[in-house]
Each structure stands twice: as C-alpha cells, then as structure tokens.
Amino acid sequence: MAEEKKRAVLYAPNPPSQEQEEQFLCFLREKYGPNVTLDWERRSADGFRLEVDMDVYDWTVSGKLRQMREMLSELPGGRRDVIPLVKEAVQNWTPRILAEEMGTVLSVGDGIATVGKLDDVAYGEILMFEDGVRGMVQDLREHETGCILFDSGDSVCQGSLVRRTGKTAGVPVGEALIGRVVDALGAPLDGQGRIATHEYRPIENPAPGILERGSVNRPLETGILAIDSMFPIGRGQRELIIGDRQTGKTAIALDTILNQRGKDVICIYVSIGQKASAVAQLATNLRKRGAMGYTIIVHASASDPAPLQYVAPYAGCAMGEYFMEQGKDVLIVYDDLSKHAIAYRTLSLLLNRSPGREAYPGDVFYLHSRLLERSAQLSEERGGGSMTALPIVETQAGDVSAYIPTNIISITDGQIFLESSLFFAGQRPAVNVGISVSRVGGDAQTKAMKSAAGAIRLDLAQYREMEVFTQFAGDLDETTARQLVYGQGLMQLLRQGQYQPLRQYEQVILLTAALRHALEAVPPKEMSAFAEELLEQFHWKRRDLCMRIESTGLLTDKDRDEIVSFARETAAQAARRRGW
Numbered sequence: 001m002a003e004e005k006k007r008a009v010l011y012a013p014n015p016p017s018q019e020q021e022e023q024f025l026c027f028l029r030e031k032y033g034p035n036v037t038l039d040w041e042r043r044s045a046d047g048f049r050l051e052v053d054m055d056v057y058d059w060t061v062s063g064k065l066r067q068m069r070e071m072l073s074e075l076p077g078g079r080r081d082v083i084p085l086v087k088e089a090v091q092n093w094t095p096r097i098l099a100e101e102m103g104t105v106l107s108v109g110d111g112i113a114t115v116g117k118l119d120d121v122a123y124g125e126i127l128m129f130e131d132g133v134r135g136m137v138q139d140l141r142e143h144e145t146g147c148i149l150f151d152s153g154d155s156v157c158q159g160s161l162v163r164r165t166g167k168t169a170g171v172p173v174g175e176a177l178i179g180r181v182v183d184a185l186g187a188p189l190d191g192q193g194r195i196a197t198h199e200y201r202p203i204e205n206p207a208p209g210i211l212e213r214g215s216v217n218r219p220l221e222t223g224i225l226a227i228d229s230m231f232p233i234g235r236g237q238r239e240l241i242i243g244d245r246q247t248g249k250t251a252i253a254l255d256t257i258l259n260q261r262g263k264d265v266i267c268i269y270v271s272i273g274q275k276a277s278a279v280a281q282l283a284t285n286l287r288k289r290g291a292m293g294y295t296i297i298v299h300a301s302a303s304d305p306a307p308l309q310y311v312a313p314y315a316g317c318a319m320g321e322y323f324m325e326q327g328k329d330v331l332i333v334y335d336d337l338s339k340h341a342i343a344y345r346t347l348s349l350l351l352n353r354s355p356g357r358e359a360y361p362g363d364v365f366y367l368h369s370r371l372l373e374r375s376a377q378l379s380e381e382r383g384g385g386s387m388t389a390l391p392i393v394e395t396q397a398g399d400v401s402a403y404i405p406t407n408i409i410s411i412t413d414g415q416i417f418l419e420s421s422l423f424f425a426g427q428r429p430a431v432n433v434g435i436s437v438s439r440v441g442g443d444a445q446t447k448a449m450k451s452a453a454g455a456i457r458l459d460l461a462q463y464r465e466m467e468v469f470t471q472f473a474g475d476l477d478e479t480t481a482r483q484l485v486y487g488q489g490l491m492q493l494l495r496q497g498q499y500q501p502l503r504q505y506e507q508v509i510l511l512t513a514a515l516r517h518a519l520e521a522v523p524p525k526e527m528s529a530f531a532e533e534l535l536e537q538f539h540w541k542r543r544d545l546c547m548r549i550e551s552t553g554l555l556t557d558k559d560r561d562e563i564v565s566f567a568r569e570t571a572a573q574a575a576r577r578r579g580w
C-alpha cells in the first residue's frame with residue numbers, strides 16, 4: 001500500500017541551508033514515512049516553526065516561553081523553591097520537540113469561543129488561548145469545537161491561536177485551602193497570597209459506586225432544633241434547603257457550618273451567582289465566629305462569566321473529595337443550584353443546544369445528579385470518610401413543582417422547605433413541618449434525640465389542623481383550648497435566632513420537657529425566653545445530667561423523669577414569680 005503523501009512547511013526568516021534541510025528531512029521521514037516533502041515559507045520571527053498537518057514544532061522564542069510556562073504550571077503551586085529551578089531551566093534551555101495540535105478561533109462572544117480544526121480534542125479538555133486565557137471544550141461538532149472561556153476573554157479574537165493541552169479541568173486541593181476564599185478554579189480571592197497546595201484533582205470525577213459506600217448512620221448536627229428533632233441529617237446525606245428568596249436558606253447553612261466547630265468536620269461553602277458583597281459578609285461572619293479555621297469558600301459571583309459559575313460546584317466538590325478520601329468528614333453547601341442551572345442554561349443556549357422545558361437543555365438533570373451523587377458515606381474499606389451536601393434551591397412563589405426544584409428534590413435524600421409566610425410571621429427558621437422530610441437521617445439520630453423528639457411531628461400536625469379548624473369557631477372547650485396553647489408553645493420553642501446553635505443535650509432537654517407537657521405553666525409568647533432560662537438552670541443545677549446525655553447520646557428513663565420534674569418545677573416557679 002502506498003504511503004500517504006505529507007507536506008511539511010517550515011516557517012523561518014531565511015531559507016534553510018542544504019545541511020539543515022537534510023536534517024529536517026531526516027527527522028520528518030523517521031516520523032512520517034518516506035513521502036514527506038519540505039517547503040519553506042518566509043516568516044519574520046526569532047526562530048523557526050515546522051508544521052506537518054496538525055503537528056507543530058515550535059522553536060520560536062514565544063513557543064519556548066509557552067513551553068516553559070506550561071512546565072511551570074505543572075509544578076505544584078506556591079513553592080518558593082521553584083525560582084532556582086526556573087533559572088536553571090532558562091540557562092540550560094534545550095528545545096523539546098513538542099508535538100501539539102493548534103487551531104484558530106472562528107468566532108467568539110459571551111464567553112464562548114468556536115474553534116476550528118482540532119481533530120483529536122476531547123470533551124472537557126482544557127484549551128489554551130493566547131495571553132494564557134483558558135477554556136474548556138463543551139461541544140464537539142464535525143468541523144468545529146465549542147469552548148467556554150474561563151476569563152472575560154477580551155484578548156481572544158477571531159483568528160487567535162488555540163492550543164490543546166490534553167488535560168481536563170482541575171483545581172488545587174489540600175489542607176492549605178482551609179481558611180481561604182478561592183474562585184472556581186482555586187485561585188485565591190482573599191488577598192492572602194498564594195496557596196501552597198501540592199495536589200490537583202479533576203473537577204469532574206465519577207461518584208463512588210455501590211460497594212464503595214457505607215450506610216448513613218452518624219449524625220451531622222445542625223444545632224437547629226426544628227431540623228435536628230424532625231429532619232435529622234446524617235453524615236453522607238444530601239439534604240435540600242428550598243424556599244423563596246429571603247426566607248433564611250443561607251442562614252440555615254451558615255448556622256450548620258458554625259455548629260461544626262470542634263467536631264472535626266471540614267466545611268466548604270460554594271457560592272454561585274451571588275452578590276460579592278453578600279459572600280464577603282458571610283466570610284467575615286465565619287471568621288468572626290472562629291469558623292474559618294475549618295472552612296473553604298469557593299466563590300463564583302454573579303458578575304463572573306457563566307462558565308466559572310458552572311464549574312464552581314464541581315470544583316468545591318473535588319476539594320471535598322480530597323478530604324473525604326482521607327477518611328475525614330466534609331460538609332459542602334451549594335448556594336444555590338437554581339443560579340447554577342441558570343448559568344448552565346446560558347451556556348447551553350450560547351452553544352446552540354436546543355432548549356427544552358423552561359429553556360433548560362435536556363441534560364440539566366444530569367448536571368445536578370452527577371454533582372450530588374458524589375456526596376457519600378464511604379465504606380470502612382475506603383476509609384470511612386463522608387461528604388454531606390446541603391444544596392440550596394430558590395423557588396418562585398413557593399412553587400416546588402417547577403423544573404429545577406422537582407429535579408433536585410428527586411435527587412436528594414430529603415428537603416427542608418422554608419416558607420415565606422412563616423418567615424414573615426416571625427416563625428424563624430421558617431421550616432414548613434408538613435412538607436419537609438429527611439429520608440435517611442432517622443438512623444443517624446442519637447437514641448437520646450430519638451426518644452426526646454418522639455411524637456413532635458404528629459403533635460404539630462394535629463395542632464396545625466386544629467388551628468385551621470378553630471379559626472372559625474367562637475368559643476372553645478377546655479381540652480381544645482389547652483391543645484391549642486400546647487401547639488403554640490411548641491411552635492414558639494422551635495423559633496431560634498441566627499448564630500445560636502443548640503448543643504445536643506440542650507435540644508434533648510427542651511424537647512423532653514415540652515413534649516411531656518412539663519411547660520404548660522408557660523404562656524406561648526414567653527416560651528423562647530423561658531427556654532433560655534430553663535437551659536441555664538439545667539446547666540447550673542443538673543450539670544451531670546447534661547454531660548451524661550451529651551457524651552453517651554442516651555436518655556435513660558431516670559434522666560427523662562428528672563428532666564420532666566425539674567422543668568415542671570422551674571416553670572411553676574417562674575409562673576409564680578411573674579404572675580403568668
């Protein structure tokens with residue numbers, strides 16, 4: 001069979017000498033077979049450049065510099081000892097024959113570049129544009145490649161050169177990230193200098209398989225009474241926080257992070273499409289309350305290009321996986337995935353993908369399922385680490401049946417539904433007890449919590465029913481009136497301010513006392529203040545009991561009786577003192 005004919009072009013300021021031409025031909029024949037021809041074209045540059053079809057051998061100065069930049073980028077970031085290495089590399093420069101595939105930009109706009117002629121490019125591969133702008137391949141067509149740009153991309157224009165890197169997108173991972181605020185590609189945003197990490201991980205990674213997973217049976221306490229008592233979250237679980245705008249969604253995630261202090265859980269807060277000022281405030285808050293010591297913030301603001309917003313949660317997830325695989329426990333908050341879906345919709349429409357329901361592309365379900373499936377409780381053999389996810393979704397006018405909410409509800413292991421009417425009525429956190437659920441967390445609740453919380457959901461459901469029913473009734477019989485007061489008291493007890501997480505024993509005491517009707521003497525509107533007073537009394541006068549519950553996670557019958565009698569006594573005293 002005849003060998004294919006190949007034409008090599010040598011771009012150089014001067015024609016090659018006889019000897020040089022021989023050398024080139026020798027090299028080319030070895031590589032491409034005997035039927036190679038070599039032509040010379042004049043190009044003013046300080047060096048020469050050889051192109052054979054798609055392969056480029058660049059010996060120009062700019063080519064060498066690029067090669068060096070690439071070598072440097074392969075080195076782990078933040079290492080001071082890099083500088084002598086660079087000096088040495090510059091001094092002992094020997095051109096490396098670097099086969100590379102180049103293409104040119106056909107069109108660019110809105111953070112999307114269309115690149116022609118890249119035959120072997122892979123989906124998700126990083127492309128390098130001029131001036132160091134990076135992009136990621138998102139669309140493979142017959143004659144062109146669609147690519148999203150991780151930069152505003154002002155320097156990329158029609159005809160710009162593009163180079164394949166053969167790598168997929170990755171972020172630096174490691175302990176050094178803890179306490180830092182980084183962007184979606186892991187670069188620092190907090191002005192505290194470089195981050196000395198030694199490892200990279202691809203942002204996309206397959207989720208752990210069935211055999212690699214263990215069961216969710218350790219609690220991840222939020223410190224919020226309404227959640228820990230009724231919708232317990234286990235380590236490795238995915239629990240959705242869903243509600244309209246300004247209903248306290250972020251507040252719940254933030255309180256949960258604050259409550260992990262001293263519990264050896266690494267927290268990652270991924271903010272997607274939020275105002276930079278809001279995230280700055282959140283970071284200040286975390287720092288002020290000593291939570292930045294175990295927290296990473298990944299931030300892609302509303303003004304960042306859609307591609308950065310799109311990759312941010314995957315980047316945060318990769319950072320979490322690093323710790324999970326070391327057997328540690330991780331909590332990751334995605335705030336919020338509706339904005340993430342919108343960023344992805346923007347990208348998809350710009351890439352000319354056909355729109356489906358609500359103009360989202362067809363694979364928007366996969367967008368979130370592949371992200372959330374990466375949260376897991378790993379089995380003992382895999383080190384027993386876990387990653388708990390708290391995705392947040394914003395609804396419009398409480399509509400949970402919109403496209404993105406229904407998708408994410410079906411992926412997660414439960415949802416905490418926040419309602420604006422409750423929020424405005426002062427019932428905060430505004431958890432709607434009726435439609436919130438935690439599908440796997442029950443096993444993760446401690447025995448003490450389980451026995452203390454007992455029938456609270458049932459009692460609240462009865463109360464809600466009765467409340468609606470009695471709105472129209474004139475006078476009520478005594479039993480109904482008492483039940484109403486009891487329900488109101490419970491609702492008041494579930495009110496909890498921001499930044500005031502409750503310890504496990506505190507929750508057990510409050511629930512045991514309230515559900516066993518030991519606080520009947522307290523009028524509902526005084527309940528919050530009294531609960532605080534009661535806990536203080538327990539802390540001073542029944543310290544052993546508090547510590548016993550906290551350390552063992554058990555509630556013995558004796559302890560339970562003691563809580564009830566002590567609470568009843570304290571309530572009676574308070575009632576006498578204040579004339580309730």
Ligand code: ATP
Pocket residue numbers: 243244245246247248249250251252394428429496497498
């Ligand atoms: P957005 O839709 O803007 O993201 P969001 O649902 O995340 O809003 P937050 O920002 O968490 O809501 O809270 C809205 C406001 O309510 C904030 O000012 C916050 O301080 C307040 N808030 C939240 N939870 C509580 C609470 N338990 N007690 C008192 N105030 C609260």
Ligand code: MG
Pocket residue numbers: 249250251335
């Ligand atoms: Mg928020």
